[in-house]
Amino acid sequence: MPAEKNIKFHLTSLFQYRPKSLSEWGFLAALFFSPFGPVLRYLGWLIAIAGLFRKKVELKNFLRDLPSTIKISLIIVLGWGALVTFYYSAGDYHRFLKGWSLIVEFEFAVLIAAFILREDGAFQRWTMVSRILVICLGLDSILWMLLPGVFNGTFSSFPTFYSTLSIPLAPMVLLPFFLEKGDSPKVLNFVALFCLASMVLIGLSSGAILSITGSFVLLLILAKPDFKKIRFFLTSVFLVLTIFFLAGFISGNAKTYISRIEGEINQIRSLDDPDILTSARNQIWAGAIVLVKENPFGIGWGFFDDRFSEHPEFDWYNHRSGLPYAPHNDFLTVLV
Numbered sequence: 182m183p184a185e186k187n188i189k190f191h192l193t194s195l196f197q198y199r200p201k202s203l204s205e206w207g208f209l210a211a212l213f214f215s216p217f218g219p220v221l222r223y224l225g226w227l228i229a230i231a232g233l234f235r236k237k238v239e240l241k242n243f244l245r246d247l248p249s250t251i252k253i254s255l256i257i258v259l260g261w262g263a264l265v266t267f268y269y270s271a272g273d274y275h276r277f278l279k280g281w282s283l284i285v286e287f288e289f290a291v292l293i294a295a296f297i298l299r300e301d302g303a304f305q306r307w308t309m310v311s312r313i314l315v316i317c318l319g320l321d322s323i324l325w326m327l328l329p330g331v332f333n334g335t336f337s338s339f340p341t342f343y344s345t346l347s348i349p350l351a352p353m354v355l356l357p358f359f360l361e362k363g364d365s366p367k368v369l370n371f372v373a374l375f376c377l378a379s380m381v382l383i384g385l386s387s388g389a390i391l392s393i394t395g396s397f398v399l400l401l402i403l404a405k406p407d408f409k410k411i412r413f414f415l416t417s418v419f420l421v422l423t424i425f426f427l428a429g430f431i432s433g434n435a436k437t438y439i440s441r442i443e444g445e446i447n448q449i450r451s452l453d454d455p456d457i458l459t460s461a462r463n464q465i466w467a468g469a470i471v472l473v474k475e476n477p478f479g480i481g482w483g484f485f486d487d488r489f490s491e492h493p494e495f496d497w498y499n500h501r502s503g504l505p506y507a508p509h510n511d512f513l514t515v516l517v
Contacts, residue, residue, distance in 0.1 A: 198309040204232025205297050211290075213314065226286070229293055243296050255288050262482055269481035280483030311353035312373045318343060319376020322383040343380040344389035351377060351393045352400065358414040359404035371417055378421045385442065464497040465505045471495070 200206045211225025233240050262284040270277035297303055322343050354377045357370045381389055401411075472480060472488050480488045486504050489495070497505060 198306045198313075200306070200310075201300070201303075202232055202297075203235060204229045204293065205303075207232055208293055208297055209310065226289070233293070233296075240296065243299070244292075255292075259284060259288060261479070265479040266481035266483070269484045269487075276483070280481055283482045308353045308356065311350050312369070315347070315350050315354055315373050315380065316376045318346065319373075319379045322379045323376070341386050341389070343383045344386050347377055347380040348389055348392045348396075352396045355397060355400055355414075356404075358417070359400055359406040359410055371420075374417055375421045375424070378418075378425065382425065464495070464500065468492060468495040468497055468505075 200209055207225050207227070207229030209225070210228060211222050214221035214225060263281050266280045266284075267277050270280065298307070354370075354373045358374075381393065406414075468489055471492065472485075476488070489497075489504060
């Protein structure tokens with residue numbers, strides 16, 4: 182019976198980290214379901230908007246108290262985005278609204294994030310929810326990694342799904358290792374780290390490795406942990422890798438682990454060949470720079486493909502057919 186009471190206690194403890202309002206539930210749904218398409222993301226936003234109507238007074242005070250620089254910046258971006266997008270849409274209102282909705286959604290997401298996270302305890306809740314998500318996805322990826330022949334996991338059609346999600350979630354997993362006083366036990370910290378490592382490994386990509394390394398370095402700079410905390414973290418990483426490779430030898434997947442790691446390391450070391458180092462993304466970046474020079478006031482939201490296709494002389498077309506598109510290149514649209 183003591184064990185049963187202990188389980189109930191921990192479940193009750195986890196329940197306290199649930200979202201505290203309808204707007205927070207909607208925001209959570211929009212973020213977590215967005216990789217599966219816009220319909221689920223918009224459904225989350227609708228739930229969040231319904232929650233905001235129930236907090237009209239708080240929302241009004243929040244918007245009123247925003248710094249003037251923030252208000253002016255948001256208005257400028259919204260107005261500039263509307264004018265340039267309307268110009269390039271050539272009177273096609275459908276294309277205009279589809280493109281301009283990107284900047285409207287962006288500003289809405291920024292404001293509602295600030296509105297939700299301003300509350301006491303919101304950051305702690307989101308940290309715990311993120312780590313629970315990592316543990317759930319990590320356990321799923323571990324299951325597939327231990328089964329011979331199905332290494333890519335549940336989302337085999339999107340082989341980097343796990344590692345892509347690990348990038349924004351990694352700081353929430355790493356943070357407790359460097360806090361002075363954490364709310365979660367060390368065992369939970371270790372389990373979350375183990376599951377994060379499994380997510381990175383199952384869909385291994387150099388982008389995920391470099392991004393998470395950057396998060397780690399930034400946490401070191403901000404948290405300024407002492408040597409004891411760093412030693413504990415590195416020891417945990419060593420134990421995680423040891424367990425992985427032992428499990429790999431048992432399941433027969435060790436060679437797959439090693440070959441993937443060697444492939445990504447060789448890519449990162451290919452400093453003399455930008456095409457290999459960036460997986461040809463340098464050709465997209467070079468084209469984007471040209472578009473920036475040609476269009477100093479922007480090209481409108483949603484028109485990157487149109488402008489890129491007008492330049493068949495771009496080096497990209499010497500190596501690839503079709504237009505470049507991938508989620509990790511979306512920042513180029515913002516740049517241009």
